[in-house]
Amino acid sequence: MRTGVIGCGxxxxxxxxxxxxxxxxxxDTCAEAGESLARECGVAALQDWRDGLERVEAIVVATPNGVAPAIVVQALxxxxxxxxEKPMGRNLQEARHLAERAAVSSGVLKIGFNHRYHPAVSKAHELLAELGPVLSLRARYGHGGRPGYENxxxxxxxxxxxGVLLDQGVHIADLMGWFGGPPATAYAQIRTACWPIAPxxxxxxxxxxxxxGALAQFHVGWTQWKNLFxxxxxxxxxxLHMExxxxxxxxxxxxxxxRRPQGGAPDEQRWDFEGPDSSWELEWRDFLGATAGQPYWGTPADGLLAMRTLEALYASAAKGLVCPVVT
Ligand SMILES: NC(=O)c1ccc[n+]([C@@H]2O[C@H](COP(=O)([O-])OP(=O)(O)OC[C@H]3O[C@@H](n4cnc5c(N)ncnc54)[C@H](O)[C@@H]3O)[C@@H](O)[C@H]2O)c1
Known part of the structure; x- marks a missing residue:
């Protein structure tokens, strides 16, 4: 499938x-970034992505969040x-607009949620069917930010x-929706605790x-000095415990x-997934399958659910109230 990539970071x-x-x-708007990747891959570096649309069947959009939606709409x-690439726009309004455009396009829109393709996560999702209804979910995800983030x-x-609630939280919102279904209400507290990036x-x-009746809790941070998932x-x-x-x-x-029917320590099964990160390759294959009409992960509905969840969390943080996750 002939493909163009926009954003070469x-x-x-x-x-x-x-x-x-x-x-x-x-x-890439940074000519150096585009040319360097083009040289490495042995392909052309375009100065304007619009000039390349007729030569491809698919594009990957990996630009900053704010510029992606306009590109996606033109391609669709x-x-x-x-x-x-996640997130599906900067906010729910943009996500809805993208979903609407995708619904009337003959093209497939897939949101890049590579975490679903990590083998621990996809295996856990498979196993969940054997464990019965979800009672609760808990996630921690973060890294240590970077000096100069403000620039x-x-x-x-x-x-x-x-900030981090959107950047890394969108993966967690997606996974919580995938494992737990759509949440009903949201409560959040957010802080600019360390880095000079307010607001x-x-x-x-x-x-x-x-x-x-299920509950979910998560913490995401760029103040997590040792990377953690x-x-x-x-x-x-x-x-199920994914680490x-x-x-x-x-x-x-x-x-x-x-759980054992008689109580006591539960039976444990453990899987260790060593070797290189295969999520990107698996996600690419899923995208190819999607373009051939197969079911796939990261549909516009999946992207929307994550953005609905985040929108309610941001509203809650702003108001100091529990907010509904709108449908
Ligand atoms: N799935 C994941 O785990 C994951 C991880 C990191 C980033 N992301 C997502 O990928 C996207 C890119 O993030 P990144 O970390 O690669 O950022 P990055 O800063 O490394 O790369 C962004 C690139 O886009 C280029 N760019 C900026 N404006 C542009 C425009 N108008 N047109 C074309 N190119 C433009 C920049 O010059 C830069 O080379 C973001 O949406 C981010 O949320 C996903």
Missing amino acids: LIGSRRARWAGTDLVWVH ERGLHVLL EWRGNPELAGG LEDTAFALLTYES SLEVFAEMGS GLGGSYGPESLRCYR
Whole structure:
């Protein structure tokens, strides 16, 4: 599938490498970034991405959050398939607009939620069916930020749309929706605790409730000096514990505990996933499948659910109240 990549930073470069021989061109407003990736991949570097739309069937959009939606809309209008890096716009309004445009396009819109493709996470999701209804979820996710964030797009409210609650929290909101379904209410406290990026937050604590009675809690931060990823799901018949994402987030593992009818210590099963991060490759394959009409993860509905959850959390943090997660 002939593909163009827009935005040649950390994630765009990664996506371009996985596109392999499908890659036709790349584009970045920073000519140096575009040309360097183009040289590495042996493809053209375009000065204007619009010039390349007729030569491809799909694009990957890995730009700062604030510039992505306008690009996605133009591509969808031409019937191109789009892999849009999370988040689905800067806010719920933008996410809704993208979902509407996708609904009337012959192109597929997939939101890049690579965490679902981490083997510990996808295996846990498979196992959940054996453990019965979810009772609660708990997640911690963060890194130590970066001096100078205030000068990068992530420190610019216009380009970023949110701080860590959006940037990393969108993965957690997505995973909580995937494991637990749509939440009903949201409560959050957010802080600009350390980095000079106000009004953007570098620390967030969140609490979600579900119609079923289930509860979820998470903490995301750029004040988590040692990188950490942990997601735990507690269900009626057992629990699932995902730790690490490989690399700086530590080895990836999954533990599944199953309750014993007689009580006492649960049965434990453990999986360790060593080796390189396969999530990007698996997600690329899923995107290719999606363009061939197969079901896929990261649909516009998935992206919308994560943005609805975050919108309610931001509203809660602003008002100091529990807010409904709107449908
Ligand atoms: N799935 C994940 O785990 C994950 C991780 C990091 C980032 N992301 C997402 O990927 C996207 C990019 O993040 P990143 O970390 O690669 O950022 P980055 O800063 O490394 O790269 C962004 C690139 O976009 C370029 N750019 C800026 N404005 C542009 C425009 N108008 N047109 C074309 N290019 C433009 C910049 O020059 C830069 O090279 C963001 O949406 C981010 O949320 C996802």
